Amino acid sequence: MDQHLQVFVTVAEQQNFSRAANEHHMTQPAVSQYIRALEDTIGTRLLERTNKYVRLNKAGEIVYHHAKEILGLYTKMQNLVDDLEHKASGPLSIGASYTFGEYVLPRIIANLQDIYPDIVPTVTIGNTFKIADLVASHQLDIGIVEGHFNESKLIAEPFAEDHMVIVASPDHKWIQGKERVKISDLENETWIVREHGSGTREATEKMFQLFHITPDNFMHYSSTQPIKESVEAGLGISLLSQWAIQKELCHGDLEIIKVNGLPLSRQFSIVTKSPFQTKALEVFIELLRNNKMLTTLQQTKEPNL
Incomplete structure (x- = not known):
């Protein structure tokens, strides 16, 4: 059964029988046979097939999700047994x-x-x-x-433990002033932040709650690198990990804004x-x-x- 699941997962991910056959070093009819056998075992069709595409139907999505989990467990079991010797x-x-x-x-x-x-x-x-x-x-x-x-x-x-600090462009008015920034001033800045579900976004929202501020202006990115580039370009400020900004600090591309109550630990x-x-x-x-x-x-x- 594990081979049937492996072939099914590959077809689902490649959305193509021919590419799945190449990946498993099989013929296309053999792949089709594996899929039919799995559908017979499950008791329903799992794929919608036309001349243009192959894609999962609702039942196929359920089987695909659990097949990935089953294959992961199978691999882990085999590795554990192999490790004994x-x-x-x-x-x-x-x-x-x-x-x-x-x-x-x-x-x-x-x-x-x-x-x-x-x-x-x-x-x-x-x-x-x-x-x-x-x-x-x-x-x-x-x-x-x-x-x-x-x-x-x-x-x-x-x-x-990680430490989070607020960073800005070296040309930012607060960097030029060198003094510690008032917490109330942070509310009026544009904040460049990560998406929901990110640990960095969670830390940022925790800081807002800690400081009792509710900024109005945000820009959102799904990774840290474009945030750093945007801050460097002067588009706003951001709360980032010390690990993420070492090179920029060393080269003078970013500066840390001094705020009482920071850095924030996580x-x-x-x-x-x-x-x-x-x-x-x-x-x-x-x-x-x-x-x-x-x-x-x-x-x-x-x-x-």
């Missing part, structure tokens, strides 16, 4: 929220590859909500997230679904717990001030 190796699917995934994780994975070259990592970057959901559905082995998520379905372990957490872990996952978690770069950053609450 082998060293840390094999696939490791890692998910991370944007801040950690874009600015910290690459160096940790480089360290992992140096020590354990037989581990094959794949990385998914998304907001906290998405990563937590993929871990909960067994599509990722581990997630690294910040902010709140549905902890009832996951095993969560806080492992690093926790990054390791999230997993199962207490049973492959050796690859075990060693990766140990690297996260003992990473010297994280320890160094945690010791500095106001970087480069």
